[in-house]
Amino acid sequence: MTSTASAMRADLLDPATIAALGRIEVTARWVVDGFMTGLHRSPRKGFSVEFAEYRPYQPGDDLRYVDWKIAARSDRWVVKQFEEETNLRATVVLDVSRSMDWTGASARLTKRAYAERLTAALALLLLRQRDAVGLIRFDATVRSAVPPRARHGQWRRLMAALEEGGAGLASSAAPALNQAARLIQRRGLVVLVSDLLLDANEAMQSLRGLRAAGHDVAVLHIADPAELELEGAGEALFHDPESQLEVPASAADVRAAYQRTVEEVIEEWRSRCASIGAGYTLVRTDQPFGIPLRQAFAARQQLP
């Protein structure tokens, strides 16, 4: 990455602009690097009684964990890290159905492209914290599943999985969420990244099951601005490529009613997620990656 790009904080750039600069793997690194630069405290968490390793002290680290002996001997400040609770086990459940493969404007990323980059950035961020990260991609069925690992090479596996295809004619989140529950054997974090154009009841049931199993759940609702506002004018036949549903309407005439409906839907998701203790975040595809990343990271921070 050039020095100029570094100075511009990739996590705050326009998603389409940053996506045009390189592959998912590369852009995810830039985003996470930029994101880390913006933090004022150490992202490292998980200090416990079982010592794992030393690492250099970083501003923001709790002074309780500074090894004062080493500091006295070698004049180097290091902090102790403990093995047992350092690693979180997180699984990103990514929707790659046909509805995700859409954008309302050619200048914007498709929902899927945005979600893949966001997923990659989130995974890298967690891996750098030595958290275990897994990935499940689904459309009508589970397309691929990468069990959560924190070891070296997991990043490559995740990237390879993100490169696979998708765009099935349905979004069936329940099997994917159930599989995620199976892959995480102890309490962990499940992040559902989807446009939520799926069977809400079925999905909520699975999410409720995850919560019942003690997992933390975060829902990142990926939405194109055109879906939120119904852009354009004139009479048209609106066709859902996934469900093949066709609705004739005049955008100008129904825009207000549509926007009210979308707000209702979002509120429904928000309240239903809140009712089971799951986090919900609406992510617009014209937002810089840093914004949803920060929201997701905030959820991570609240975990032990």
Next chain:
Amino acid sequence: MSFLAPLWLGLLVAAGVPLLLHLLRRRVGRRIEFPAARYLLRAEQENSRTLRLRNLLLMLLRVAIICALALAAARPLARLGGTGHAPTALAIVIDNSLSSGVVEQGRPLLTHMKELARAAVDAASPSDRLWLVTADLRVTGGSAAAIRAEIERITPLGGAGDPPAALARAAALVRGSGRPGGQVALLTDGQRSAWRTPPAIGDVPVVAWSPTNAPARNRAVTSVAARPIRWTPRGTVQARIRSADSTSWRLLVDGRVVARGSTAPDQEVSVRPVVTARGWVRGSLEIEPDELTGDDAGAFAAWIGSAPAVRVLAGAGAFAQSAVDALRAGGQVANGDATILGSAEEVTSLPALVTAPLNPVQLGAANRSLERLGIPWRFGAPAREESIAHGDGLDGATVSLHYPLLAQAGAAADTLATVGNTPWIVSGDRYVIVGSPLDPAATNLPLRAAFLPWLGRVIGERLGAEAGTVISGEPGALVTIPAGVDGLERPDGSRVAATAGSWRLPARPGVTFLTKSGKAVGALVANPQAAESELARWPSAQLAGALGARHVRTVSDAGALAALSFDAAAGRRSLVLPLLVVALLALVGEAVLTGGRVRRAA
């Protein structure tokens, strides 16, 4: 309700477009890929009643907008009461003929007419169409200011003009405007002689004003002319003065008084003045000014010079010799060789009055002589049947022997008289040919009273070196200028180029000389018609009939004229503004209903 531009009503068809779109909205449109279509369906289902009502309202508003704009474009008028009037058309006809210059009650009648016309123009609204038409058929259209300016410029014509044609022209303008309530306002002196034949004005309403008082007694020079046109060097001025009592007059030639006198009512004046001027002169006979000064003088033109020298050859016959002797005694001709009068075979030079030979044996010699003289005419075989001559004042003369005149190549001449269908007397450059000998055995022309003046005219005007033409008519009349003329010299001495063909006589009475290479060769004499001096008027009640209009109202004052000029359109209002307001309100309503789009545009 009526419409000024009904063609725009065709736009009402466009009102069907929103209606069709509303009815067909579920069948037309593009296909757009939209994954969140389920939300759209839900929005429509949850708001179906509101959306249907809103769509219906939008459709009605859009139809209303188009209808209002289409109606506004058609410029509707409706009788809504109140004051003022709807946009209409008014053509003001001012009869500014010569008689309108008569002074009544201390000022010219035309001045009063102009005040009335201004009052009518003042009552017009900016959206009215206005024209001003004068008796010389001059039309001015435009704004009220332009019409007022033109009114100020109007002066009495030098002649009668054509008021009926002006009225017909004005009616055509009003009819052609298509404006409802259009009228013609006629301002005339109601002269009987001007309104003899009703013009064709159809259904166009006319508001007419004419004076109600009796016309002033008028004296006028109704005719004046020089007899003959060529004075050698003396001639006669014959004039007629119209007057109820004796009138004194004076005769001027080139601005100098050459005779004075007085005459009894309707008696002809005949003066034989002594004039020292030579060449073409302008003359006028004037009487004392009265209330109508435009007809107090009559103009004439004459050529004054020495008598042409004539020699009569033996072949011309004794009658021709006697006639020339008589002309010589009267001072119209003199002895000399300038002009020859003789039989064709003995004439050797031009100018000449050439007669046919009495003896047919001389026919060959006569034609050879014509050829030698360069005259492009030949005598044909003699015809001895009894025939009657026509033309050049010789109608009725019998001809028992004549040689039909045969034109040769290049013949360019005036045929003065014919026998049967063949030329009998022709005139060309410095020659006049008679197709018979001037002998009672061939024709009785030498025996007729018309012979002597005809011979004098031919010698003086056609064979004389200074022959010329006088063309008379009323001011502004169309006349034909003869070939050879290349310029005109106006009464004020200014000169303009001119060519042969149709020309309009000057608008003012007077004499304009025809010139050729700067030298006068004739004159145009403009004098008003005698009838224009008859100031007798139609009473108001009878004027309507004289105008021939179906809807004529006569008025007697300016206020009534101004009011009635627009009363056909009074009370009618233009609905353009209300319709535009309706369209605007509907647009606002449409914008409110489609508020999302407006906010997006903002």
